Amino acid sequence: MEEVNTTRSRGFVEELIDQEDDFDRWYVDVVKRAELADDAPVRGCKVVRPYGYALWENFQASLDSRFKATGVQNAYFPMLIPQHMMEREAEHVEGFAPEVAWVTRGGKSDLEEPLAIRPTSEAIICSKLGEWVQSYRDLPIIVNQWCSVLRWENRPRAFLRTSEFLWQEGHTAHATAEEADQRARMMLDIYRDFLENELAIPVIPGVKSETEKFAGAVRTYTVEAMMGGKFWALQSGTSHYLGENFSKAFGIDFLDKDGERKFAHGTSWGLSQRTIGAVVMVHGDDAGLKLPPRVAPIQAVIIPIWRKEAERDGVEEHITRVTNALGDVRTFIDRRDDKTPGWKFNEWELRGVPLRIEVGPRDVQSGNAVVVRRDTREKKVVAIDQLEQVVADLLVEIQASLYTTALERQKAHTVPVTSLGELYDRAASNAGFSVASWCGGEACEATVKDASKATIRCLPFDQPSEHGPCIVCGKPGVTEAIFARAY
C-alpha cells in the first residue's frame, strides 16, 4: 500500500487557502471545489450541484416532516405576480421594489401589465386566502410552498446571496392575534430545533428591531447564528407575525362565531438555502467542509485500497461485508481507478464526509476495517461484527461534537459591552457578537450601523430582568440587543 500521510495530507489535492488568511475566499473556494455549487451564466445566480442539492433534500425532508406534524399543508402558487397586486400592501412593495425582476413580454407581445417574479409570495397567496376564507370554520389556513424566489442581486455569493434562491415559505391565517402569534413563534422554534439538532448550529432566537423587520410585518422573529472565521452573524430563519396588515390589504375577513365580520391575523415564515452556507461556515476548517452526519448526503465513504490486481477481489468481497454491516448508513464506495487512495482521502475530507472507511488487504486478513473521523481525524481499527455499532455511535458523537464546538465558539465570542468604543472595536476586528442595552430608538441603531456596519441582529427572547443605560444615547435601556456584522 502506498504511503499516505493522513495527518497532513492536503498536499494531494490543490490546497485551499487557510481560513484565517482569507475566510471569504476560503468559503468561495470550498463551495466550488466540494461541488456544492458552481457559477451560472446568468447574472446574480448560481447552479446548485448534485452534492449541494442532496444536502438541501435532506434539509427539506427533515423540516417538512416537522412542518406536517404541526398541520402544515404544502401547495403551489404561481411565481408571477401582477404589479397591481404587489402594490396592495404599501410597506411590502416599498421594501421589495428595488429587488424585483419584471416580466414585460410574453411570446412575441408586450404585456399590458408587468408581472413580478415573486420575491416572496404574501401578495399572491393572500389574494387567494381572501377568497377561501369566509367563516371562522375556514380557519386556520396553514400552507407552505417549497420553491425558488428572486431578488435582484449584483454581487452573488453561493447560497448566501443569489438573485434566485431556493427556500420554503409558509403562510397562515388565523381567527385571533394570539393564535397567529403562537404559530409564528412555533415555526421559529421549529427552525431553532432544526438548526440545532440537524445542522448542529446553535442559534439565538429573538425579535428583530423595527428597522430590520420584514416589510409588511408587525413583528419579525429570527434565529441568528454565529459563523466561523470572522464570527459574523447569519440570519438563519425568520417568522413574521403580520397582524391584519395583509388581511386588510387583501380582504381576508370572516364571519366569526359571534356573528361579527373580522379580519384574519396572518403569519409568514421562511428558511432558505442560506442554511447550506451556514453549515459550510460554522463547521468547516482549513481542510474543507465538515458535514453534520444527520444531513450529510454521504455519511461514510468507503475507500478500497490494493496494490496488486490479485488483491482486488478480496478487497471487494470485504467491502460487501462492510456495507452489509452498515445497513441504513448512507455510504458511497469510491472505486475510481485514476485517483490514489491519498487523493481520495483528501477529496472526501474537503467534501466533509463525516467518516472514511478504508478497506485494504490487511483488513481482509484481519476481518477489520479502518474508520477515520473527519472532525478529529481519529483512526480506529474496527472488527466487522462491531462495525455497525461503532459507526452508529461515531455518527452520533460527531453530530454532538460539531454542535458543542460551535456552541463554545458562540459563547466565547458573545460579550457584553458598555461603551460604544468597545462595540466599534469589536465590529472592526471581527470579534463576534456584542451584547448591549438599547433604548429602542432608531437613531441610536442607525448611529451604530453608520459607524461600524454592525446591526442589531436581534433582541433575544432571553432578557435580563433589568437594563443599563442605552449604549448609544445613555438614556434608560428597554431591552438587551445583539450587535454584529452580518452576511
Add this chain to the structure above:
Amino acid sequence: MEEVNTTRSRGFVEELIDQEDDFDRWYVDVVKRAELADDAPVRGCKVVRPYGYALWENFQASLDSRFKATGVQNAYFPMLIPQHMMEREAEHVEGFAPEVAWVTRGGKSDLEEPLAIRPTSEAIICSKLGEWVQSYRDLPIIVNQWCSVLRWENRPRAFLRTSEFLWQEGHTAHATAEEADQRARMMLDIYRDFLENELAIPVIPGVKSETEKFAGAVRTYTVEAMMGGKFWALQSGTSHYLGENFSKAFGIDFLDKDGERKFAHGTSWGLSQRTIGAVVMVHGDDAGLKLPPRVAPIQAVIIPIWRKEAERDGVEEHITRVTNALGDVRTFIDRRDDKTPGWKFNEWELRGVPLRIEVGPRDVQSGNAVVVRRDTREKKVVAIDQLEQVVADLLVEIQASLYTTALERQKAHTVPVTSLGELYDRAASNAGFSVASWCGGEACEATVKDASKATIRCLPFDQPSEHGPCIVCGKPGVTEAIFARAY
C-alpha cells in the same frame, strides 16, 4: 342515525354535471370542487391547492426513488436563461420562441439582455455540462430537477395546460449514441411503469413522428394514455434522444479513451403535473374523482356518526381502535360538526378517497366498522380485528380494478382503420384511437390533422411484421401509427 341514501347520494352536495353531458365542464368543475386546483389571478396560471399538491408529492416520491435507483442525481439550475443562450440551438429556439416569457427589467433598471424564464432547461444545463465534461471519466452525467417551467398560454386548463407548470426534467450526457439512446428508453420505461403501477393508467409507448418530436431532438419517445369521456389522448411523459445537437451547440466534448475528442450524446426527459389531469380524466365518474390507492393523499376517510351527544365518546373510542388497526394506511377523520354524514359521504366521493369507513353507535356495540369502496360503492361490515387485512386487500384490489377498467376501455376504443373516411368519422365522434398504416410522409400526416384535428400520437414500439398501404396516399406503409385527438 339520519337516513342516508348511499346509492344515489349526490344530492347532498351541489351536483356535478354528468360526464356524458359535457366532459370538459365536468373536468373543470371536479378539479375545482375537489380542491385540487383553483384559478389564479395571473393570466394562464392556476393555484395547486393542498389536496392537489399532496397528490403531486406522492407522484414525486414514487418517481424520484425510481430515478435514483438508476443513478439519477437531483440538482437545481437557474430559471433565467440569457437570450443568446436560448438561441444557440436553432431548432430549439424556433420551437419555443412563441411561448417564452421575457424578463426585461431588474429592480429599477432595464436589462442589457432579456432573460427568458425557462420553458425547459436544455440550454442552461448544457452550457454547464460543456464546462464539467472534459474526459470520458466525467461521463455519464445524469441530472434531474424538480421545478416549474413557463410556456405562455392563453387558455389555461388546470394541470393540462397552464403557463407555469410543475414538472421534472432530466438531462444526461453520454460517451456513445447507444448508451444515450438506452438511457432515453430506460426513462420512458420508468414513466410507463409509474403510470401503470402507481396511477393505474395503461399507456402505449412509442416514438413521435418528426413533426411531433421535441424541438432539438433526434428522436422523441412518448407514452400516450387514453382519457375517459371523449377518449382523447394525453401525452403523459416524453423522453428525447438529442444526439449531438446540443453537445455541438454548447461544446460538450470530451477526450475519449482512444485519445480522440468527441461530442457527447444527450438525452432529456420530462413528466409533468399533466399526469394529475390524467388521473382525473381516466378514473373519474359522475360522482367525482377516483384516486388510485397507491398515490391517494387519503386512502381511507373515517366518518364518525352519532345522533345523541351521549354516543360521541363511545364512537371516538372506537375510532381510536380503528386507526390503531389501520397502522400505515393514510387516514383522515372528518370530525366537522356542521356537516351531516351524508354530506361528507358525497364530498369524499367527489374527492376520490378510495375507502370510506363509517363508525357509528351500532359499530361500537358490535365491534365492527362499515367499509365502503369508492369505485364500486360495495359495502362491508368488518370486525375490528379483521380490519387491517381487509383494508390492505381492498386497497390492492381497487388499484388493480382501476387499472383493468382503464385498460379495457383503452382496448375497446383502439380500432384498426383502413379508410380516411373511417378515421375522420372516428375523430369527429370522439371514438378513440385509430390505428393505421402510414408511409412516413409529413404531407399525409398534415392532411389528416387539417381534416380531422387528429394527430399521430405515436408509432408504437409494438409493430406488426407487415404494413398495409398508407391510409392517406396509398403508397406502401412503413409503420403503424396511432391517430387521435389529444389534449
